[in-house]
Amino acid sequence: MINVEMMASVLEALPDPAFILSRSGKYVAVFGGRDTRYYHDGSGLVGLTITDLVKTEKANWFLGQIDRALATGKLLVEEYELSNRDVKGLSDEGPVEPIWFEGRIQALDFQVDDEDVVLWVASNISERHQLEVRLRELSDTDQLTGLYNRRKLERDLSGHYQNFVRHRVPTAVLMFDLDNLKQVNDAFGHHVGDDMIMAVADMCRSHLRQNDTACRFGGDEFVIALPNTGHEQASQFAERLHQSFAEKLSRFSVGASTATSSVGVTIMLPADGSYEDTLKRADAALYDAKRLGKDRVVFAD
Ligand SMILES: Nc1nc2c(ncn2[C@@H]2O[C@H](COP(=O)(O)OP(=O)(O)OP(=O)(O)O)[C@@H](O)[C@H]2O)c(=O)[nH]1
Known part of the structure; x- marks a missing residue:
């Protein structure tokens, strides 16, 4: 006992x-x-x-x-x-x-x-x-660039959308895609294409404020969410980013195929039923930028 x-x-x-x-x-x-x-x-x-x-x-x-x-x-x-x-x-x-x-x-x-x-x-x-904590970071991060991935972006955008609906906090969304990455890969090899993608990620990081989210959305497609940012500021930010890509990526250009970017920009609008509507509009603006000849910023509102 x-x-x-x-x-x-x-x-x-x-x-x-x-x-x-x-x-x-x-x-x-x-x-x-x-x-x-x-x-x-x-x-x-x-x-x-x-x-x-x-x-x-x-x-x-x-x-x-x-x-x-x-x-x-x-x-x-x-x-x-x-x-x-x-x-x-x-x-x-x-x-x-x-x-x-x-x-x-x-x-x-x-x-x-x-x-x-x-x-x-x-x-x-x-x-x-x-x-x-480490697992959460890994599951939110794109391996090549260290930027966030789509899962984390969607979570953040969902929060921004709630803030927009409840408190009218403006939020801008930029979607951009590199121009002519295929030619870069074909001319110099895939690893140089990777370097170009990583250079873009570094530039995003250096331009962002603490609460902004940059994510690699797919192969050479990226999305940046900018909370507390209206039309005017978003346009200026997009032009600045586009310009800095043009300067820093020129070393990757293959003849007339310039290593530049096409950018679609929009802001959350009262008619948006969810953040997905905002994202779709940014995607449509990006599509227009490509259609109009690449290497430009198009704003959709
Ligand atoms: N090096 C490298 N290339 C990639 C990666 N992900 C996607 N790509 C390539 O990026 C290209 C994306 O397709 P597109 O956007 O149509 O190619 P693009 O030459 O940039 O065409 P435009 O956008 O019309 O200028 C494809 O050739 C993919 O193989 C990656 O992680 N590394």
């Missing part, structure tokens, strides 16, 4: 730390946390309260979770990060990487010092979290 002493030693041996926390955020008891790869010794926390240790905003989040677990009586699972910025008394210098935890929080059916209490088991999931 397992007796009380044995039970206490089992609790102490737990690899993940288990806290008993009161409704007011007091550390009533701390067990385990013996896996020193991931955890500091938490025994010194007993008797302190969360608000003594953690800055107000984060402390309020912890108290909110305790309240929620007590109200529902169900197991609550929450992921959260803690960095030295969140802990009182530490300087903002030092490692900036936060530690990510999965907290599993369960109301207990007894009180301590007339207060309701929960069991809070914290597991260090930093490695898993980093892997998830």
Whole structure:
């Protein structure tokens, strides 16, 4: 039979730390946390309260979770990060990487010092979290250029469309396609065509603001979403980009087949039923730019 002493030693041996926390955020008891790869010794926390240790905003989040677990009586699972910025008394210098935890929080059916209490088991999931972030980045990124891919663009455009409908935030969309890439490939080889595509990606990056999204839409076709951008600004941006492509890509030209770009531009309009309507209009403008002889910007509205 397992007796009380044995039970206490089992609790102490737990690899993940288990806290008993009161409704007011007091550390009533701390067990385990013996896996020193991931955890500091938490025994010194007993008797302190969360608000003594953690800055107000984060402390309020912890108290909110305790309240929620007590109200529902169900197991609550929450992921959260803690960095030295969140802990009182530490300087903002030092490692900036936060530690990510999965907290599993369960109301207990007894009180301590007339207060309701929960069991809070914290597991260090930093490695898993980093892997998830990296996977998300990879699934949103075009391999050759490092620009975003179509999936991420569509997500962003969907958000911009909501902002346009609800708050009338103007958004512009540029779709462009390289001129004569086939001749570049045929004359110099596919790897030079790749260099041209990568040069375009670098130029996009250098022209964009933080919230703009540039994506490789297909082979030599790209789309840029410009939130908070109206007709006039979008036209100027497109002309500037087109000009800078012409200057920087001229070294790829094959005789009369110039290494230039054709650009279609539009903005979200009240008649658009979704961002797809905006995208279709940009595509039609791009088609017109090609039809009219390439190497130009066409605005559709
Ligand atoms: N090097 C390279 N070429 C690509 C890549 N993706 C697509 N292409 C080529 O780009 C060309 C795209 O077709 P088009 O747009 O009709 O070719 P284009 O010569 O640019 O024709 P215009 O757009 O009419 O000027 C095809 O020849 C594809 O093989 C890529 O990743 N690398």
